[in-house]
Amino acid sequence: MRKSVRCGDVIIGGNAPVSIQSMTNIDTRDIPRVVGQIRQLEEAGCQIIRLAVPDMESADAFGQIKKQVKAPLVADIHFDYRLAVAAIEKGADKVRINPGNIGSRERIQAVVTAAKARNIPIRVGVNSGSLEKDILQKYGGVTAEGLAESALRNAELLEQMDFEDIVLSLKASDVALNYQAHRLIAEKTNYPIHIGITESGTVNSGKLKSAIGIGGLLLAGIGDTMRVSLTGDPVKEVYFARDILKAMGIRPGGINLVSCPTCGRTRLELERIALEVEDAIIPLARKREALGLPPITVAVMGCVVNGPGEAREADFGVAGGDGKGVIFARGQIIKTVPEEAIVSQLLELIDQDMEGHR
Ligand code: SF4
Numbered sequence: 001m002r003k004s005v006r007c008g009d010v011i012i013g014g015n016a017p018v019s020i021q022s023m024t025n026i027d028t029r030d031i032p033r034v035v036g037q038i039r040q041l042e043e044a045g046c047q048i049i050r051l052a053v054p055d056m057e058s059a060d061a062f063g064q065i066k067k068q069v070k071a072p073l074v075a076d077i078h079f080d081y082r083l084a085v086a087a088i089e090k091g092a093d094k095v096r097i098n099p100g101n102i103g104s105r106e107r108i109q110a111v112v113t114a115a116k117a118r119n120i121p122i123r124v125g126v127n128s129g130s131l132e133k134d135i136l137q138k139y140g141g142v143t144a145e146g147l148a149e150s151a152l153r154n155a156e157l158l159e160q161m162d163f164e165d166i167v168l169s170l171k172a173s174d175v176a177l178n179y180q181a182h183r184l185i186a187e188k189t190n191y192p193i194h195i196g197i198t199e200s201g202t203v204n205s206g207k208l209k210s211a212i213g214i215g216g217l218l219l220a221g222i223g224d225t226m227r228v229s230l231t232g233d234p235v236k237e238v239y240f241a242r243d244i245l246k247a248m249g250i251r252p253g254g255i256n257l258v259s260c261p262t263c264g265r266t267r268l269e270l271e272r273i274a275l276e277v278e279d280a281i282i283p284l285a286r287k288r289e290a291l292g293l294p295p296i297t298v299a300v301m302g303c304v305v306n307g308p309g310e311a312r313e314a315d316f317g318v319a320g321g322d323g324k325g326v327i328f329a330r331g332q333i334i335k336t337v338p339e340e341a342i343v344s345q346l347l348e349l350i351d352q353d354m355e356g357h358r
Pocket residue numbers: 260261262263264265266301302303304305306307
């Protein structure tokens with residue numbers, strides 16, 4: 001089992017479920033707007049939120065923001081160890097540094113000493129765009145072996161300072177390279193691992209790369225906390241991270257939606273029904289998560305060919321007919337309802353299912 005660390009009230013590693021992270025994309029000095037965005041991220045289900053701290057003014061703002069929000073906050077630091085120390089003193093729940101660009105051993109030691117004093121972890125972040133020169137030379141460019149070596153080397157540096165509250169991350173925008181590098185560090189260390197595909201692109205291309213990259217790692221049993229990186233609104237990162245976990249059934253309380261692609265046999269507005277169910281189950285999934293309930297599957301199927309089978313296999317489902325639908329619950333037919341009542345009927349059943357647990 002991997003080691004675990006605590007970031008605020010979130011455990012990363014050990015037996016803890018995979019946590020979702022994101023990063024604000026507003027100038028950290030703009031305190032009211034950053035606080036607003038953090039609240040949106042929290043509302044969307046983000047559990048750990050990272051803020052860039054590029055200067056001392058941002059470090060001061062970080063402290064003020066920390067007082068106004070509940071979610072654990074991570075200070076993202078490059079180059080200047082004094083910013084890391086300041087952010088830690090102002091209440092950071094974790095700092096993300098790349099020891100390689102912090103400079104001398106003394107400077108790294110200052111960050112470690114501050115983190116120890118506050119009992120917070122350090123995320124050692126290695127990125128394919130900023131690998132050490134000697135590693136690039138040794139491997140003839142950016143390779144999985146080089147990324148893994150850099151992450152392990154940096155972790156060892158902290159270990160030599162008697163610090164092991166470490167989360168490792170190494171990120172590449174190349175999905176295959178990213179996968180291979182993670183396999184290597186997962187074999188060689190038992191620190192918790194932060195996974196993601198860096199600079200994956202816009203919502204359209206980034207979603208695909210992240211689904212494959214993060215999904216592949218999770219299937220291989222790698223990943224204790226994750227961030228989907230998308231160009232644009234970070235709230236979308238959280239929705240999509242939740243979708244990945246939900247699709248893999250590894251999110252407690254999640255609701256997995258199964259729906260057929262429709263075809264010439266479809267005799268009702270199945271796409272509309274599936275989209276309405278998809279939207280409406282988001283708050284229900286949140287409630288299930290809060291109650292610690294296991295994941296469920298909801299099937300929205302277009303006809304009698306595969307519909308009854310899928311709907312029966314799911315926890316709740318509908319098999320469409322001509323302007324109507326047969327509703328299933330836990331493998332049993334409940335009733336047949338007109339098309340316009342299908343969504344409300346399914347939602348009622350999902351809601352009732354939580355009754356005894358509230
Ligand atoms: S379930 Fe029925 S309507 Fe949907 S794709 Fe299959 S055959 Fe077509």
